[in-house]
Amino acid sequence: MNVGIIGVGLMGHGIARNVLSRGGFALHFLDHPGNQPTDDLVDLGGRACATVAEIAAASDVVILCVTGSPQVEAIVGAPDGLAASLRKGTIVVDCSTALPDSTLRMAEMVRKAGGDYLDAPMTRTAKHAHEGTLNLLVGGAAETLDAVRPVLASFTEQVEHVGPLGHGHRLKLLHNYVSVGFMTLLAEAAAQAADTGVDPQVFVDVLANGGGASAALDRLAPFIVSQDRDALPFFVSNALKDIDYYRDMSDAAGAQTTVADGVSAALSEAVDGGPADAYVPELVRLFRTRKDG
Known part of the structure; x- marks a missing residue:
């Protein structure tokens, strides 16, 4: 699977590094001023992208690790955002902390575009992100979660399926x-x-x-x-x-x-x-x- 990540901050940087180094997946990340330094990601083979549409075009799985619902809504719902650009069958894994009602709306947009959605927020710290030992609370279909488990395993210690979409958040x-x-x-x-x-x-x-x-x-x-x-x-x-x-x-x-x-x-x-x-x-x-x- 080709993985994209949007949000390479305190938490996302550790996720991205482990997707590359532990998981061995191809990774594209959004170049953004809010990122942590990304030289190590590039050294590991990560590729910077200038737009969300570029991430969508390159990815089978897209991980979101941004501040909250406004940012997720802008990424997913913009005219050139994920919902407008993703490939059929792409799974969006939202690791942000967001409002459940917003999550359901974003998931519906992604599904209408031919993809699927999981809310998978984290319950540990940036230290655990860098160690690859995050815990995830995942809402969504069990079969969708099973499809992305190899990617999630690269940066987690525990992945718990907590119920339907929205229950993770x-x-x-x-x-x-x-x-x-x-x-x-x-x-x-x-x-x-x-x-x-x-x-x-x-x-x-x-x-x-x-x-x-x-x-x-x-x-x-x-x-x-x-x-x-x-x-x-x-x-x-x-x-x-x-x-x-x-x-x-x-x-x-x-x-x-x-x-x-x-x-x-x-x-x-x-x-x-x-x-x-x-x-x-x-x-x-x-x-x-x-x-x-």
């Missing part, structure tokens, strides 16, 4: 709401602890030995203790986007969003008042700065 938003919600709460508590002179290592140890033990603590502890933000290279602005997608999804379902609204408000303040490139662990400092101000 629905579960990713549920997952990220819980994950980001935990980290936002923890960051606020860590900021309060710092403001009152609590030893940061003692704070982490008390939580780790009690009810606060969690993946959220594991990811934020390096920053709480030693201001190392790189344990979780995930922008606060993207965390806010995911929470607001969750709220949109919940509104559409008529579900309660009381806690989610509070998380969104806290992250919005951090985005408005902090640096644009702040990572989620830096919420510990941003929350404290706002309080002191």
Whole structure:
């Protein structure tokens, strides 16, 4: 299979490299200013393309790894986008974090053009992308997933078929709401602890030995203790986007969003008042700065 990828950012770069080096597939990638450096991809045989239409013309499988629904909709639905350009039988694998209702609309466009669609968001970090150990939550037809499993195997540790189309993105938003919600709460508590002179290592140890033990603590502890933000290279602005997608999804379902609204408000303040490139662990400092101000 010939593979195309659109979105060679923090996550997509690792995916692309493993498709080439571990999977041995031919790869075309969209040349874009938002990409990570791609010299290593070219050295491995990857080919840069100037347009989405070029990617579509060269690919049996197209992986999308972009920010969210607006970007996916522009890629798929533009006059010269994927739906207008793909080859019959092409499978689009959307690894972005997107709104389920938008996913269903994009899939319908691709199907009308003779292709098929899977939503396959990721639940791990850029480190796992580079190690080839991502986990995917895949929505769509089982036979479509089976057709692309060799490609997915090149950059994943676990691929879970979670239900029909749209359920991958629905579960990713549920997952990220819980994950980001935990980290936002923890960051606020860590900021309060710092403001009152609590030893940061003692704070982490008390939580780790009690009810606060969690993946959220594991990811934020390096920053709480030693201001190392790189344990979780995930922008606060993207965390806010995911929470607001969750709220949109919940509104559409008529579900309660009381806690989610509070998380969104806290992250919005951090985005408005902090640096644009702040990572989620830096919420510990941003929350404290706002309080002191």
